[in-house]
Amino acid sequence: MSPYWILVVILLPMITGALLPILDFKEEEDRGKRQLFVAIPVILNTILVYALILHKPVGDLTLVHLTKDLSISFRMDGLSAVFAGLVAGLWPLSTCYAFEYIRHEGKENKFFAFYTMTYGVTLGIALSANVVTMYLFYELLTLVTVPLVMHAMDKRSIRAGLKYLAYSIGGAAIAFTGVMILMNSGDPSMTFYYGGSVTESAYLANPTLVQVGYLLCFFGFGVKAAIFPFHEWLPAVSVAPTPVTALLHAVAVVKAGAFAILRITFYSFGPGILLGTPAQGIAMAFAMITIVFGSVMALKEQHFKRRLAYSTVSNLSYIIFGATLMTPYGFLGALCHMLFHGIMKITLFFCAGSVLVQTGREYVHELEGLGKKMKLTFFAFTVGSLALVGLPLLCGFISKWKLGTAAASAGTTFAFVGILALLISAVLTCGYTMPIVIRAYLPREGFDESQNETAKDPGLYMTVPVLILCAAMLYFGMHSGPICDALFAVAAGLI
Amino acid sequence: MNAGFLFVLPVIIPVIAGLLVYFRPEYREEAKRVAFVRIMLCVTAAFVFLIDLLPEAGLHLFSLTPELPVLFQSDGMAKIFITLVAVMWLASGFFSFEYMKHEENHQRYYLFFLCSFGVLVGLGLSANYLTMYMFYELMTLLTMPLVLHSGKKEAVQAAFKYLFYSVFGALMGLLGFFFIYNYGTTITFTAGGVLDMAKVAGHENKLLAVVFLVVLGFGTKAGMFPLHAWLPTAHPVAPAPASAVLSGVITKAGILGVVRVIYYLIGPDFIRGTWVQYAWLGLALATVFMGSMMAYKEKVLKKRLAYSTVSQVSYVMFGLAVLNQAAFIGAILHVVFHSFIKDVLFLAAGAIIYKTGRTNVTELKGIGKEMPIVMWCFALASLGLVGIPPLAGFVSKWYLAVGSLESGVPFFNWFGPVILLASALLTAGYLLTIVIDAFFPGSDFPMDTLTKKEPSYYMTVPLIALTFFIVWLGLFPGGLYSMIESFAASVF
Numbered sequence: 001m002s003p004y005w006i007l008v009v010i011l012l013p014m015i016t017g018a019l020l021p022i023l024d025f026k027e028e029e030d031r032g033k034r035q036l037f038v039a040i041p042v043i044l045n046t047i048l049v050y051a052l053i054l055h056k057p058v059g060d061l062t063l064v065h066l067t068k069d070l071s072i073s074f075r076m077d078g079l080s081a082v083f084a085g086l087v088a089g090l091w092p093l094s095t096c097y098a099f100e101y102i103r104h105e106g107k108e109n110k111f112f113a114f115y116t117m118t119y120g121v122t123l124g125i126a127l128s129a130n131v132v133t134m135y136l137f138y139e140l141l142t143l144v145t146v147p148l149v150m151h152a153m154d155k156r157s158i159r160a161g162l163k164y165l166a167y168s169i170g171g172a173a174i175a176f177t178g179v180m181i182l183m184n185s186g187d188p189s190m191t192f193y194y195g196g197s198v199t200e201s202a203y204l205a206n207p208t209l210v211q212v213g214y215l216l217c218f219f220g221f222g223v224k225a226a227i228f229p230f231h232e233w234l235p236a237v238s239v240a241p242t243p244v245t246a247l248l249h250a251v252a253v254v255k256a257g258a259f260a261i262l263r264i265t266f267y268s269f270g271p272g273i274l275l276g277t278p279a280q281g282i283a284m285a286f287a288m289i290t291i292v293f294g295s296v297m298a299l300k301e302q303h304f305k306r307r308l309a310y311s312t313v314s315n316l317s318y319i320i321f322g323a324t325l326m327t328p329y330g331f332l333g334a335l336c337h338m339l340f341h342g343i344m345k346i347t348l349f350f351c352a353g354s355v356l357v358q359t360g361r362e363y364v365h366e367l368e369g370l371g372k373k374m375k376l377t378f379f380a381f382t383v384g385s386l387a388l389v390g391l392p393l394l395c396g397f398i399s400k401w402k403l404g405t406a407a408a409s410a411g412t413t414f415a416f417v418g419i420l421a422l423l424i425s426a427v428l429t430c431g432y433t434m435p436i437v438i439r440a441y442l443p444r445e446g447f448d449e450s451q452n453e454t455a456k457d458p459g460l461y462m463t464v465p466v467l468i469l470c471a472a473m474l475y476f477g478m479h480s481g482p483i484c485d486a487l488f489a490v491a492a493g494l495i
Numbered sequence: 496m497n498a499g500f501l502f503v504l505p506v507i508i509p510v511i512a513g514l515l516v517y518f519r520p521e522y523r524e525e526a527k528r529v530a531f532v533r534i535m536l537c538v539t540a541a542f543v544f545l546i547d548l549l550p551e552a553g554l555h556l557f558s559l560t561p562e563l564p565v566l567f568q569s570d571g572m573a574k575i576f577i578t579l580v581a582v583m584w585l586a587s588g589f590f591s592f593e594y595m596k597h598e599e600n601h602q603r604y605y606l607f608f609l610c611s612f613g614v615l616v617g618l619g620l621s622a623n624y625l626t627m628y629m630f631y632e633l634m635t636l637l638t639m640p641l642v643l644h645s646g647k648k649e650a651v652q653a654a655f656k657y658l659f660y661s662v663f664g665a666l667m668g669l670l671g672f673f674f675i676y677n678y679g680t681t682i683t684f685t686a687g688g689v690l691d692m693a694k695v696a697g698h699e700n701k702l703l704a705v706v707f708l709v710v711l712g713f714g715t716k717a718g719m720f721p722l723h724a725w726l727p728t729a730h731p732v733a734p735a736p737a738s739a740v741l742s743g744v745i746t747k748a749g750i751l752g753v754v755r756v757i758y759y760l761i762g763p764d765f766i767r768g769t770w771v772q773y774a775w776l777g778l779a780l781a782t783v784f785m786g787s788m789m790a791y792k793e794k795v796l797k798k799r800l801a802y803s804t805v806s807q808v809s810y811v812m813f814g815l816a817v818l819n820q821a822a823f824i825g826a827i828l829h830v831v832f833h834s835f836i837k838d839v840l841f842l843a844a845g846a847i848i849y850k851t852g853r854t855n856v857t858e859l860k861g862i863g864k865e866m867p868i869v870m871w872c873f874a875l876a877s878l879g880l881v882g883i884p885p886l887a888g889f890v891s892k893w894y895l896a897v898g899s900l901e902s903g904v905p906f907f908n909w910f911g912p913v914i915l916l917a918s919a920l921l922t923a924g925y926l927l928t929i930v931i932d933a934f935f936p937g938s939d940f941p942m943d944t945l946t947k948k949e950p951s952y953y954m955t956v957p958l959i960a961l962t963f964f965i966v967w968l969g970l971f972p973g974g975l976y977s978m979i980e981s982f983a984a985s986v987f
Contacts, residue, residue, distance in 0.1 A: 444651055
């Protein structure tokens with residue numbers, strides 16, 4: 001396909017979103033029209049993205065030259081395809097979920113305007129061909145998602161939104177310094193090449209500077225990937241409406257952070273230079289700390305959505321851990337977890353959202369006995385939890401397997417410690433998900449069932465996406481040969 | 496025709512049956528439910544016995560990814576394990592029909608009881624590490640609700656303790672999986688091990704540490720020190736037939752895991768004479784002694800039996816850690832015998848609770864007159880566990896001791912049998928005292944006031960059948976011995 005289609009998939013959702021406030025559908029009366037107006041471009045865009053993935057456009061699309069070296073360019077390579085495919089697969093499902101959910105929140109016009117725009121911006125990050133383009137869309141992503149976090153416009157959500165803004169802008173600023181160093185250590189256009197654009201001679205001229213540059217980028221972009229100690233914004237923004245928490249703060253935004261780290265590790269600085277340096281050690285150590293820390297915090301947290309948010313903190317660092325192994329197998333593990341964690345976590349958040357709108361309950365101890373009333377929701381939650389724990393036959397096991405064997409084959413003591421961190425986190429995962437499942441189905445002796453009388457599953461708009469995701473978890477868990485082959489081709493730099 | 500397709504049936508039938516019992520309203524009726532579960536238990540067991548009779552076969556079901564196939568096979572070890580599972584589930588299942596009358600949530604109980612049957616058969620038939628790990632995790636998840644069954648605070652806490660210890664143990668197994676995949680030639684179980692020594696070279700120390708963690712991990716299910724603490728908490732709170740299978744069979748799943756990893760993946764030669772072997776021997780012996788001591792001190796009957804399980808399963812662990820053929824045979828024999836014996840003991844304890852409500856050993860005076868059949872079975876099983884010939888427990892302990900003495904492992908070769916003997920004395924102390932009190936409560940005890948409280952056939956028939964096997968296998972262990980010997984020879 002022609003590279004110009006890349007521009008189409010980025011702009012179509014952005015224009016759709018921008019048109020919503022202009023068309024000004026009435027909140028209640030025009031709900032059907034608005035849903036149609038949003039749904040058609042979103043679905044069309046997803047089809048286009050998959051068409052682009054299957055028929056990759058050859059070459060880059062350069063839009064403008066900012067300076068002699070710097071340009072806004074797009075490209076569809078292997079890594080873009082993984083992230084774009086994930087985002088494009090989940091967006092229609094969450095939009096469908098949001099159609100029903102946002103009725104309970106109000107201000108639907110505004111919500112869908114920003115929500116749909118975010119789709120285009122996220123694809124922009126995925127399809128960037130160089131650091132500058134990625135950075136541009138990265139900043140844009142922060143700006144279009146802040147209104148979504150603040151959606152309720154009460155004190156709590158405004159504060160969360162500001163916190164999110166501060167962390168993200170701060171992180172981007174740190175990353176920017178790293179990017180400056182990157183620019184001076186190799187190809188000044190900072191185009192992504194598998195293996196890195198930093199030249200050997202530039203590295204040898206000042207190895208410390210290059211490593212510092214990598215770490216600045218790592219932690220800067222790591223803010224969005226909620227790496228410790230920059231994780232705090234993520235649990236805070238779980239005050240946002242559930243479709244936002246589920247899609248943006250479990251998949252699109254946070255995985256954009258992880259995606260950026262994969263880009264700068266494998267396509268800008270390059271594992272050839274970083275492997276075995278202190279910079280790799282520091283990055284890996286922080287990933288391991290975050291893995292365990294996130295799980296511990298999730299275990300302590302009693303608020304349902306915040307618990308899932310801490311779980312995201314931990315799981316994002318699985319991806320980063322895979323990246324910092326800096327081997328093709330580690331990269332493969334990271335990609336697997338990027339995809340599969342996206343599917344698992346969005347399911348869990350959808351379930352939490354369903355409970356929230358149907359019963360108004362926010363804390364885990366209030367969920368007792370609900371399994372019998374909200375059958376589909378808790379079925380999905382159970383499948384998602386088991387997948388997250390890493391039960392074979394579900395997709396979570398595959399990514400854990402790929403990460404674990406990658407770390408085992410890396411052979412360093414550090415990687416060995418990393419496996420232990422993964423396993424400790426898996427036990428903790430069991431600790432923060434299984435009690436919810438067990439309590440929901442097997443309430444304690446003497447539990448008063450009458451308080452759950454009115455609880456029931458939400459409507460089809462909310463249950464169908466969840467069930468599709470459950471089917472996906474099972475499918476990828478039992479038959480992931482083809483997708484793993486494709487991901488390995490990406491990780492080995494073949495596509 | 497390849498008999499492999501048969502392997503799916505005894506795994507899937509109980510699972511489907513369990514789901515039917517739970518979801519179909521007609522099984523709320525006691526009579527229909529019992530009839531259905533009875534047929535399903537028998538059908539599943541029949542398939543298991545059919546697999547036993549057919550020659551060894553394999554089945555490739557599907558693959559998660561190309562390197563992770565789900566494989567089944569029926570080698571000697573698998574046949575012994577699934578037979579054990581089938582017999583215990585039949586006995587405990589029939590026992591449940593009567594026992595569960597005084598518990599609630601019958602459909603839920605049978606759901607998990609039947610599902611765990613299928614999963615255990617699947618575990619036994621696993622032909623590679625992935626399949627085993629999968630069923631191992633499923634087993635934990637599906638047996639946990641049996642522990643939790645009553646929903647009392649104590650049961651809930653015990654269930655969570657069980658869950659976390661087991662998951663932790665299984666994840667250590669997963670750690671081993673990562674490394675065996677990396678340093679081995681295959682993940683399929685192969686007698687004698689699959690390690691690729693060229694790849695291992697230079698990484699021996701790391702791999703030994705991993706092997707030790709794997710032994711600890713699977714040892715969790717087998718109640719081996721230091722990860723044993725869940726067992727005496729979780730086993731007694733379950734309904735008695737569930738305690739029987741938990742103690743009798745599910746602890747052996749940990750043993751199966753260790754056998755498969757050490758003898759079929761790592762290879763006994765790799766750890767012979769290393770610190771791993773000595774540490775393993777030491778932990779096993781410590782557990783043997785500690786379990787017996789705790790059992791001796793414990794006054795609640797089911798808890799005492801649970802501590803006894805801790806001790807006895809580590810006899811098996813000791814036999815496996817010696818790493819020679821005689822001890823290996825002794826260990827597998829003890830797996831079989833201990834399953835039968837512990838099932839009888841727990842079912843007898845269940846019958847006593849069901850009929851009289853007594854849970855404490857001090858309340859059992861004169862119960863031999865009230866429930867003679869139950870207590871006779873209890874007495875024979877106790878004697879077997881102590882190791883008095885010609886009952887089953889004697890043969891296995893004999894081979895354990897012989898294997899240990901001829902092994903040439905420094906210190907442990909004589910210290911092991913000494914501990915086993917001391918533990919046997921303690922076993923006599925904590926079980927035979929109950930038997931003596933039950934039949935000979937003393938001259939001042941009002942024996943005449945006691946009435947017959949024998950339970951129904953659903954309870955007595957399984958007890959008698961299992962006790963019959965304890966005597967039979969003690970008298971004629973030859974057939975079982977030669978069966979174990981045939982695959983024991985291949986792993987060394």
